[in-house]
Amino acid sequence: MTGPPPVRSVQGTTRLYAVLGDPVAQVQAPALMNPVLAELNIDAVVVPVHARPEHLEDIVRGLKRVENLDGMFVTVPHKAAVRRLADRCGTTVDIVGSANVLRREADGGWLAENFDGSGFVAGLAGAGHEPRGSRVALVGTGGAGSAIAAALLAAGVDRLLVYDTDTAKLTALAARLKAHWPGRVHALSGPHLPDVDIAVNATPLGLRADDPLPFEPASLPSGSLVADIVMKPRETRLLREAAARGHRIHHGIHMLEGQLNSYRAFFDLR
Incomplete structure (x- = not known):
């Protein structure tokens, strides 16, 4: 072995x-x-x-x-x-x-x-989930969430819905994104996700066992993909509950794996 x-x-x-x-x-x-x-x-x-x-x-x-x-x-x-x-x-x-x-x-x-955003999109595509043309909801507009939002828009998602409990941070990000991708970005007033193809948790919720859910997978349409950026634990409560309801799930480690080639090029590791 x-x-x-x-x-x-x-x-x-x-x-x-x-x-x-x-x-x-x-x-x-x-x-x-x-x-x-x-x-x-x-x-x-x-x-x-x-x-x-x-x-x-x-x-x-x-x-x-x-x-x-x-x-x-x-x-x-x-x-x-x-x-x-x-x-x-x-x-x-x-x-x-x-x-x-x-x-x-x-x-x-x-x-x-x-490279969070490009890594996330590469991880999605590598797992067979092409984001182009899809409707995506993203919860969490911090460092990783902001990068993922921009990368998803650059990858051709049809509509991006974003939410954060910090309304100032949410408003600022939405304005920056709309300047580059007008007509495709919409800020949500709560974590109640409408009809979407992909729902992304870009918050740290899930790192601890007693964390609340960032959003309810029960509200998502059948067949939607639930993605988490939390890498450890691998199976967050969000992913477990989403899988139990029959949703497809996408683990956080894919985002880091998707960044490896970018890191190698950035640091000239060869």
């Missing part, structure tokens, strides 16, 4: 990548990226860093000064806040207002980009 390639041993020459989050126990980037680095024979390692929001700026500024640190992956709840700590931002970051990765540039500056 063969398993994944072993992770290289850490030594004085090893390059570092940090994963910033709060909490951080659920992050999957080290488990996916470290075997890739080992297989490519790259002397580097991805490590989780537990960064509380009140310490984020100090942690990022400190990590920037670590000479053998080449990049940072960013997860809940820092994707919006980390944008202002970058020296330059990619086009996607400017549109969605959040970043999920930072790269040290040759001149010492730091570039922020966001």
Whole structure:
């Protein structure tokens, strides 16, 4: 029986990548990226860093000064806040207002980009769920949700309905999206999803067993797809209840798997 390639041993020459989050126990980037680095024979390692929001700026500024640190992956709840700590931002970051990765540039500056959306769409397509022409409802307009919303529109969804309990955040995102994709974006007043083909949970609800549902799968039409971006646990309460009602489900890990090629290109890992 063969398993994944072993992770290289850490030594004085090893390059570092940090994963910033709060909490951080659920992050999957080290488990996916470290075997890739080992297989490519790259002397580097991805490590989780537990960064509380009140310490984020100090942690990022400190990590920037670590000479053998080449990049940072960013997860809940820092994707919006980390944008202002970058020296330059990619086009996607400017549109969605959040970043999920930072790269040290040759001149010492730091570039922020966001692959959550493209990764989510790639994960959907890879699982046989082509979003083009579909009606999609997305709950959660934070860092990941904003990126997913833009990527779904770029992928050709016919109609995108968005909702967030933070009405200011919801209104701001809807306005940015409408400027690029007029007539296809609609803000909802509550998590009561109308007739849609795909319903997406882009909130952190589901990380804990006692979390409430982000929306009720019982209200969705038969045959709709319910997608979650929470990666751990793999089977969130939302996905379990959706499956029990006969809906198709799509797991959160697909979003990260869909980003692997983007990460390799962004960090020039070959």
